[in-house]
Amino acid sequence: MNNRDKTILIVDDTIVNLDILSELLYEYDVVEATNGEEALSIVNEDKIDLILLDIMMPNMDGFEVCQKLKENPQTKDIPIIFITAKIDEASIVKAYDIGGADYVTKPFLPKELLARVKKELQIQDMISELKFLASTDPMTKLYNRRYFSTISEHTLDLVKREKKDLSIIMLDIDKFKKINDTHGHHIGDKVIMHLANKIIICKRKSDISARFGGEEFVILLPNTNINGAKIVAETLRKSVENAHLVYDINNNTLNYTVSLGVSQINLSKNQNIQDGLEQADEALYLAKKTGRNKTISTH
Numbered sequence: 001m002n003n004r005d006k007t008i009l010i011v012d013d014t015i016v017n018l019d020i021l022s023e024l025l026y027e028y029d030v031v032e033a034t035n036g037e038e039a040l041s042i043v044n045e046d047k048i049d050l051i052l053l054d055i056m057m058p059n060m061d062g063f064e065v066c067q068k069l070k071e072n073p074q075t076k077d078i079p080i081i082f083i084t085a086k087i088d089e090a091s092i093v094k095a096y097d098i099g100g101a102d103y104v105t106k107p108f109l110p111k112e113l114l115a116r117v118k119k120e121l122q123i124q125d126m127i128s129e130l131k132f133l134a135s136t137d138p139m140t141k142l143y144n145r146r147y148f149s150t151i152s153e154h155t156l157d158l159v160k161r162e163k164k165d166l167s168i169i170m171l172d173i174d175k176f177k178k179i180n181d182t183h184g185h186h187i188g189d190k191v192i193m194h195l196a197n198k199i200i201i202c203k204r205k206s207d208i209s210a211r212f213g214g215e216e217f218v219i220l221l222p223n224t225n226i227n228g229a230k231i232v233a234e235t236l237r238k239s240v241e242n243a244h245l246v247y248d249i250n251n252n253t254l255n256y257t258v259s260l261g262v263s264q265i266n267l268s269k270n271q272n273i274q275d276g277l278e279q280a281d282e283a284l285y286l287a288k289k290t291g292r293n294k295t296i297s298t299h
């Protein structure tokens, strides 16, 4: 990743310090703030990758800025390097206690500061990569089941608060074992990836899709009632039915179908995600039992 893609916010009430630091960090995209309030408003509006934070500032000092950033889920993960003239042990300890990533005293060695900035940004990149790996199914790049359970709980809280609807689609590939037995597992994998792609195309932007396991997928549809969810399910089903998947270099194609179960979580009865999943699963079972390649809803 290019350094220009990284935005560093420098917060210092002394203009000359801002000038020195901006010049030193010329390879990065730099944003400046001369006080704590300004820093907090910048962080809430722009994507900031790292903050260099002075401690001694009028009104709101650097410790307070740091505490406010750490209290906010949106900003708590931004690494903060304190850069200060305060060299007493208590300040250093406090800086780390409240979540500071590093502590540099003025006057600083320019190349050392650059090295520390670089190291913090590398750690952030590693954390992002790990988060991606932990939440994603490696084959399809859709969310995995574990991440789905976290994000679906958040979504449920949100729709409850806003008194909106929440629906679920569960689907799986019809006769998937036969596809594997006939064509081999590598073609089975191609079918799974093909379906994942169809799901991405057919779902709306706000819908959340995940690979639930094997050939089974789930879509969570916020602000959508069962009728809306049925439309998405049918669009997906038809799109799969009409597709001809090219599976080798000789342009051989295969067709496959999916069955889908649709449910709406009954929030007035205080139903949870698990209830919604079970209902969608029952509907899916019924779709399989009554001939496959169809969408069945709970009501």
Ligand SMILES: [Mg+2]
Pocket: 012, 013, 014, 054, 055, 056, 057
């Ligand atoms: Mg100062």
